[in-house]
Amino acid sequence: MSEVPPELARLRSSIDNIDAALVHLLAERFKCTQRVGELKAEMGMPPADxxxxxxxxxxxxxxxxESGLDPEFAEKFINFVIAEVIHHHERIAGT
Ligand SMILES: C=C(O[C@@H]1C=C(C(=O)O)C=C[C@H]1O)C(=O)O
Structure with a gap:
């Protein structure tokens, strides 16, 4: 099938925008956590809290x-992100 139905094309276009926003949001979050890692290392605080x-x-x-997203998925997602942050903090602290 070569023709993509208009609704599918519209939905995919929105998905592309949302994916771009997610990447930008994650990049900003990792900029913050990078600095948190530096502060914690300076103060001798452990990488994980x-x-x-x-x-x-x-x-x-x-x-x-509240927003209709599976809480199990939300928990897995944030734990995945936090685990990566903790690796970064361990590296910053040299542990
Ligand atoms: C960012 C921090 O470091 C770690 C990473 C966290 C996160 O990514 O949200 C939360 C707690 C800590 O285990 C923090 O202590 O605030």
């Missing part, structure tokens, strides 16, 4: 639930 993570997961699960 499990209590903060627990609050974030609970908050994001509630937001997901």
């Amino acid at each position: 499990p209590a903060r993570e627990e609050r974030q997961v609970a908050r994001l699960r509630a937001l997901a639930d």
Whole structure:
């Protein structure tokens, strides 16, 4: 099938915009966490903060639930991002 139906083309165009926004948002988040990693290393704080993570997961699960997104998915997603941030912080701290 060579012709893409207009609705499918429109939806894919929006998906492309959303994916671009997600990349930009993640890039901004990692800029912030880079600086957090530097500050924590300077202050001798550990790379991970499990209590903060627990609050974030609970908050994001509630937001997901309210907005019709699967809370399990939201939790997996934020844990995936946080795990990467912690690797960066370990590298910054030289641990
Ligand atoms: C960014 C921080 O470092 C780690 C990464 C977190 C994150 O990516 O949200 C949260 C807690 C920490 O385990 C922080 O302590 O705030």
